[in-house]
Amino acid sequence: MIGFENVRKEYPGGTLAVQDFSLEIASHESVVLVGTSGSGKTTLMRMINRMVDPTSGRVHIDGDDVTSLDPVQLRRSIGYVMQASGLLPHRTVLDNITTVPVLRGTAKREARTHAHELMEIVGLDAALAERYPSQLSGGQQQRVGVARGLAADPNILLMDEPFGAVDPIVRAELQRELQHLQRDLRKTIVFVTHDIDEAFLLGDRVAILRPGGIIAQVGTPQEILADPADDFVSSFVGADRGARTLHVERVDGRDVVVDADGRPAGVLAASGDRSAGEGAADGRTRERSS
């Protein structure tokens, strides 16, 4: 379990990144911090592995105040996947994935065997093992980033807009695979994004942040869509533009779901037909808000 207690972060010069933030994140839960730039979401996430220390307040993991832990050991015990992958450009895919296990003293051969398994899990062709990051596509680099984050089998995975820099089709694919992965691995995931659809897709709970790390609303995607706390949340999730208010129109004998602006959002599944499976959570929330 990760806990934030009245956390505040002020930078020298007076910039207030986070005012007063409290949140508890249960083990095996995936929580998405979503907000615009300046909302302090990345700052908050980086407090968990002490890349940022709070000015006041407490961050704890399973009861231990993180400031009492050695930052290097702490970081090695937490997976970190970042925007634009952050891979070491002078090391091969395999060496990048084994970075943390090797730092932790795992034998190189063992780490490499495990890295090959991870490559398969995240959908990377084994032939890429000896390539350098610059020889990979953006999507492949992000997969390597995810494999590296998982390599030391951490309980906690921090993901900082990991799919922000790839094209929409690849992004959708990576999101879907992360959902699969999470179903099997059940890590505690803290995920940062500015994309509300991504947040609703990947978060068991979503925290919508105002500038200064103020929680506008926290809850399941369903709760937030069904009952936005205020105009800020409505506007953020698109409810005020009618994007979340759906109704059914009958076109050529099929039920087409259309939002308030008349933009088609999808078709209505026949009763009992759950083949739309992957997007089930998303689909449910949209149905509910109609």
Added chain:
Amino acid sequence: MTGSPFLDSLRWLGDSAHWTGPGGIPLRTLEHLGYTALGVLVAALLAVPIGLYVGHSGRGKGVAVAAAGAARALPTLGLVTLFALLVGIGLTAPLLSFVILAIPSLLAGAYSAVESAEPATVDAARAQGMTEWQILTRVELPLGMPLLVGGFRGATVQVVATAMLAAYVGSGGLGRYIFQGLGSQNYPQMIAGSLLVIALALVLDLTLLLAQRLTAPPGVRAS
């Protein structure tokens, strides 16, 4: 001797008598290389750790740049004379001057090498749990190695071209031919000495250029 001093200097270089013995070209070249190596190595022991620290921490950069600039502005001949007056004739005075001459390039090479790593890459390495030392030795240095070698290249070429000043205060090296020639108005010998210094500088420059190419990190496109 007759004709152009340049042809005479080539004739001087071709004279086998100049290629043997304690005053011969091979031995003088070795002395010259020795002074250069010693000057650059002592300077490196001082400048490289400071440069790496400045580059990694970002602290003291203003001071380092100002000091390097000031050291560059010092006239080496003046320094050699000054040190010779202070410590006497011999090798110490010119070596001190060569160290001061070599420091700016080495300092700049070391801190620009470390600084050249992308901040996002360094941040990622730290977030994975690398210690600051591991970030320096496994990320910043491998990525910046060509720039560090470039610092050695600049320093070496400057010192090798200036090392003839050792002979000005009584030591050996290729400068002997130049200052002896100056004293006895033997211009072919002076030119020959200069040509040897130039050749040595070019050889060292090309060797270190090659080293720069060889130390470029794999997987990173040549910058």
